[in-house]
Amino acid sequence: MATVTVGTARVHYDIEGSGTGPALLLVHGTGSGGAAINWGQTAPRFTGDRRVITLDLSGADRTADDGGPLTVETLAAQVVAVIEDAGTGPVDLLGFSMGSVVSAAVAALRPDLIARLVLVAGWAHTEGDEYLRNTFTLWQRLGENDPAGFGRFVTMTGFSRGFLNSIGREGVEALIPNMPPTPGTLRHVALDLAVDIRGLLPRITAETLVVGGTQDATVPVEHSRELHAAIGGSSYAEIDAGHVMFFEKEDEFVRTVTDFLGSAPLVSADLRTPALA
Numbered sequence: 001m002a003t004v005t006v007g008t009a010r011v012h013y014d015i016e017g018s019g020t021g022p023a024l025l026l027v028h029g030t031g032s033g034g035a036a037i038n039w040g041q042t043a044p045r046f047t048g049d050r051r052v053i054t055l056d057l058s059g060a061d062r063t064a065d066d067g068g069p070l071t072v073e074t075l076a077a078q079v080v081a082v083i084e085d086a087g088t089g090p091v092d093l094l095g096f097s098m099g100s101v102v103s104a105a106v107a108a109l110r111p112d113l114i115a116r117l118v119l120v121a122g123w124a125h126t127e128g129d130e131y132l133r134n135t136f137t138l139w140q141r142l143g144e145n146d147p148a149g150f151g152r153f154v155t156m157t158g159f160s161r162g163f164l165n166s167i168g169r170e171g172v173e174a175l176i177p178n179m180p181p182t183p184g185t186l187r188h189v190a191l192d193l194a195v196d197i198r199g200l201l202p203r204i205t206a207e208t209l210v211v212g213g214t215q216d217a218t219v220p221v222e223h224s225r226e227l228h229a230a231i232g233g234s235s236y237a238e239i240d241a242g243h244v245m246f247f248e249k250e251d252e253f254v255r256t257v258t259d260f261l262g263s264a265p266l267v268s269a270d271l272r273t274p275a276l277a
Contacts, residue, residue: 001062004085006078009065013055013082017047022115023088024261025053027079029097029121030192032182034060038096042246045254053091055082057102059184067183070191076105083113092261093206094118097219097243098188101195104227107208108200117208118257121216121243123223124230125196135218136192143181143189151176160215160242201230208234209260211245211253218243235260 003010014035015023024046028038034056035043046052056063057075079102083091093114095103100122107114126132135157142150155175156164164172179185208231212224221238228236237256241248 002085004081006081007065007074008068009058009063009078011055011057011078011082012062013053013086015051015053015086015088016044017051019047019049019051021050023051023053023086023091025055025079025083025091025093027055027093027095027099027103028057028060029099030185030188031179032059032061032184032188033179034062038099040247042250042254045250046258050092051088053082053086053088055079057099059187061184067187070187072101072105072191072195072197073109075102075191076109079103079106080110080113090115092116092118094120094257095122096120096246097122098192098195100227101197104204104231105197105200107206108197108203111203111205114206116261117204117206118211118260119208119224119227120211121213121219121224121245122210122227123195123219124198124201124227126193127196129223131220132223133193136189139181139189140186140193143186147181148176150181151179154179154218157217158243159248160213160217162215163242163248198230201227202232204231204234209257210234210236211256212236212238213241213243213245214238215241216243216245 001014003012026039028035035054043052057078058065093103100119107117210224210228212221214221228234239245239249239252246253
């Protein structure tokens with residue numbers, strides 16, 4: 001584990017693997033658990049021929065800061081600092097959900113640091129989509145007033161109906177506590193409500209893959225399609241899964257990403273850790 005100071009934040013990050021290919025940096029989505037909750041068993045599957053970097057953005061458990069409001073630019077600066085501190089040169093950058101928003105901003109603002117870009121279950125703006133705005137508003141209100149209801153709702157919207165039914169009541173109940181509405185998580189949700197990176201998207205020059213989930217009930221797949229349309233020359237793929245597609249369909253997700261990056265995935269040990277959005 002390493003740390004780098006960015007403004008008032010002391011950002012924690014980890015590096016796994018020892019391959020010589022471009023490093024892959026994974027940027028997590030909303031949630032106080034940061035990389036641990038989001039990536040679970042998935043991150044090690046990319047370490048066959050490369051180093052894999054995971055970090056905790058402000059609001060996640062291991063990164064302490066002044067507790068103030070977050071912006072896309074603030075979190076993008078943390079990703080940039082980790083890339084520079086790790087000394088891995090231009091990296092392949094993969095962002096999930098909120099991390100997709102942040103990763104797109106990094107690619108637009110610091111193209112010299114990004115080799116290839118993968119945006120998973122992301123979106124360009126919240127205002128103007130009443131479904132998305134109300135989803136995040138409900139997250140915020142449940143988080144402040146009904147923590148148990150918050151966990152149940154983000155689980156219900158984070159995974160497809162078929163997946164939830166396939167793991168049964170015991171499996172679903174085990175998922176619910178994995179994204180508690182901590183103060184850090186609610187800082188992320190406040191940022192989710194304010195997202196608007198439309199002005200940055202035309203500035204992305206890195207080779208880009210956008211991945212959407214056809215059954216995504218948190219950030220509907222139309223948002224991924226809009227990202228693809230807004231990023232010139234980008235490639236696009238869809239996975240028939242909910243928001244946390246790398247948990248529902250890990251093999252397909254890893255194959256989709258590694259096919260784009262031109263690297264070989266490690267075989268899953270099928271020892272997955274529950275993950276949420």
